[in-house]
Amino acid sequence: xxxxxxxxxxxxxxxxxxxxxxxxxxxxxxxxxxxxxxxxxxxxxxxxxxxxxxxxxxxxxxxxxxxxxxxxxxxxxxxxxxxxxxxxxxxxxxxxxxxxxxxxxxxxxxxxxxxxxxxxxxxxxxxxxxxxxxxxxxxxxxxxxxxxxxxxxxxxxxxxxxxxxxxxxxxxxxxxxxxxxxxxxxxxxxxxxxxxxxxxxxxxxxxxxxxxxxxxxxxxxxxxxxxxxxxxxxxxxxxxxxxxxxxxxxxxxxxxxxxxxxxxxxxxxxxxxxxxxxxxxxxxxxxxxxxxxxxxxxxxxxxxxxxxxxxxxxxxxxxxxxxxxxxxxxxxxxxxxxxxxxxxxxxxxxxxxxxxxxxxxxxxxxxxxxxxxxxxxxxxxxxxxxxxxxxxxxxxxxxxxxxxxxxxxxxxxx
Amino acid sequence: xxxxxxxxxxxxxxxxxxxxxxxxxxxxxxxxxxxxxxxxxxxxxxxxxxxxxxxxxxxxxxxxxxxxxxxxxxxxxxxxxxxxxxxxxxxxxxxxxxxxxxxxxxxxxxxxxxxxxxxxxxxxxxxxxxxxxxxxxxxxxxxxxxxxx
Numbered sequence: 353x354x355x356x357x358x359x360x361x362x363x364x365x366x367x368x369x370x371x372x373x374x375x376x377x378x379x380x381x382x383x384x385x386x387x388x389x390x391x392x393x394x395x396x397x398x399x400x401x402x403x404x405x406x407x408x409x410x411x412x413x414x415x416x417x418x419x420x421x422x423x424x425x426x427x428x429x430x431x432x433x434x435x436x437x438x439x440x441x442x443x444x445x446x447x448x449x450x451x452x453x454x455x456x457x458x459x460x461x462x463x464x465x466x467x468x469x470x471x472x473x474x475x476x477x478x479x480x481x482x483x484x485x486x487x488x489x490x491x492x493x494x495x496x497x498x499x500x501x502x503x504x505x506x507x508x509x510x511x512x513x514x515x516x517x518x519x520x521x522x523x524x525x526x527x528x529x530x531x532x533x534x535x536x537x538x539x540x541x542x543x544x545x546x547x548x549x550x551x552x553x554x555x556x557x558x559x560x561x562x563x564x565x566x567x568x569x570x571x572x573x574x575x576x577x578x579x580x581x582x583x584x585x586x587x588x589x590x591x592x593x594x595x596x597x598x599x600x601x602x603x604x605x606x607x608x609x610x611x612x613x614x615x616x617x618x619x620x621x622x623x624x625x626x627x628x629x630x631x632x633x634x635x636x637x638x639x640x641x642x643x644x645x646x647x648x649x650x651x652x653x654x655x656x657x658x659x660x661x662x663x664x665x666x667x668x669x670x671x672x673x674x675x676x677x678x679x680x681x682x683x684x685x686x687x688x689x690x691x692x693x694x695x696x697x698x699x700x701x702x703x704x705x706x707x708x709x710x711x712x713x714x715x716x717x718x719x720x721x722x723x724x725x726x727x728x729x730x731x732x733x734x735x736x737x738x739x740x741x742x743x744x745x746x747x748x749x750x751x752x753x754x755x756x757x758x759x760x761x762x763x764x765x766x
Numbered sequence: 767x768x769x770x771x772x773x774x775x776x777x778x779x780x781x782x783x784x785x786x787x788x789x790x791x792x793x794x795x796x797x798x799x800x801x802x803x804x805x806x807x808x809x810x811x812x813x814x815x816x817x818x819x820x821x822x823x824x825x826x827x828x829x830x831x832x833x834x835x836x837x838x839x840x841x842x843x844x845x846x847x848x849x850x851x852x853x854x855x856x857x858x859x860x861x862x863x864x865x866x867x868x869x870x871x872x873x874x875x876x877x878x879x880x881x882x883x884x885x886x887x888x889x890x891x892x893x894x895x896x897x898x899x900x901x902x903x904x905x906x907x908x909x910x911x912x913x914x915x
Contacts, residue, residue: 547869551837551866551867551869554866554867554889555784555866557889558866558887558889559784559786559787561889561890561891562786562790562889562890562891562894563786563790565890565891565892566790566793566891569891569892590889591889594889
């Protein structure tokens with residue numbers, strides 16, 4: 353029977369216990385003490401002789417354990433009347449501030465809410481439940497203290513109640529929840545800001561562009577070459593700004609339009625992207641090949657965007673070489689590391705971090721088009737999947753982009 | 767071709783708060799071929815006044831087609847759309863939503879409110895003119911509209 357108790361204690365050993373060794377030591381000691389008791393009883397049954405000295409020894413061992421432990425132990429009868437109390441700070445306000453409950457009923461705490469919880473838990477345990485667990489808080493000296501009580505049935509119709517001060521853990525949990533809420537709010541605000549900015553910026557920009565074009569349409573014959581060229585520059589500027597705004601919107605949507613992660617077959621994703629880039633690939637006479645790619649939990653749309661950006665970059669930054677692009681995956685512990693390698697122009701080591709910044713470009717737009725948003729989006733996608741992205745590159749030889757993503761439960765390369 | 771063109775000038779209500787867009791639409795229509803009278807109101811409330819012939823729009827004509835911008839001062843375009851499409855006396859007037867936005871939610875919401883179509887205003891002038899002319903041509907020349915009541 354005592355095995356049941358110690359097993360329960362081991363099984364229900366509290367999470368985040370400050371001194372797990374002490375807990376284990378306690379359980380072991382209880383175990384050992386009971387073993388001793390069993391042995392004693394065995395001898396007793398054989399000899400029908402009671403060794404009071406050894407029982408005393410067992411008792412003293414047990415009370416040493418109770419005293420050493422920070423928790424407070426109550427023993428009550430079925431009705432909840434407190435039989436004794438061991439361990440913990442003898443003056444600690446475990447059940448109510450500044451009052452002792454010795455000899456009273458555990459469910460008679462003056463605080464109604466706490467009393468109700470104890471009463472219900474006691475009923476459960478007396479009714480046969482292996483373990484009942486309640487949490488309650490007390491206002492002590494102007495602050496709130498949080499407690500957790502576990503109720504376990506003992507032999508001979510008794511109930512063991514273990515009360516633990518969990519204020520620190522509770523405060524940490526509350527602080528964390530606060531932070532999470534704050535972060536969520538600021539993320540939502542940021543997404544909203546980007547959305548509004550993008551939409552509201554489009555309107556005046558369209559006006560600028562349209563009317564410049566209307567001037568050109570109606571009056572270009574009356575204007576000299578310079579004037580026409582100036583209008584062209586202004587129109588190009590407006591068009592470019594529009595692209596930037598659109599890209600900013602796409603970037604903001606990586607957060608605001610994220611889908612829940614589902615099991616995603618990356619081989620399928622990469623094959624789709626390659627098919628959509630067919631024109632660009634055959635135009636340059638290049639090849640895109642892949643190794644075995646895994647399935648993993650991800651936002652499939654964002655994975656598509658990630659590979660779309662990386663593969664089109666690989667095809668774009670090759671100058672006059674025939675692009676040769678390879679996609680691979682390697683399992684590293686609980687992660688997958690995906691890689692996209694090219695034989696392109698490469699990136700100078702000074703810029704391997706900078707390329708992931710938003711609107712960061714390393715080349716003139718005459719040489720390589722684009723706003724410089726692609727890799728920033730890739731970085732955001734990787735990070736939103738709990739992963740990271742980095743690049744290894746040799747200028748003139750090629751670049752390899754690595755994306756580390758969490759593997760799922762037990763996926764194999766497929 | 768079996769068109770059923772209107773035998774009179776079409777009445778078009780443009781609900782648009784941005785004067786530069788109003789002007790662009792006027793310019794685009796001027797270059798078009800369909801005979802039409804363009805009526806312009808600058809916000810959602812005025813649009814409903816026009817449609818319900820209230821206040822200073824007491825003598826307003828019932829439009830054959832409504833061009834509706836989504837982002838309007840006071841009552842915005844979504845509310846105007848919802849109002850038009852839930853009123854028996856207005857629901858049969860085709861509403862073309864014209865918006866700077868191409869946001870999926872705006873598109874989905876507009877159709878859910880029974881917009882007859884959603885068009886993103888093109889940035890490029892030539893495209894814009896083309897779109898306005900296509901709208902006129904489609905809704906006023908190709909489409910058979912209900913009898914005016």
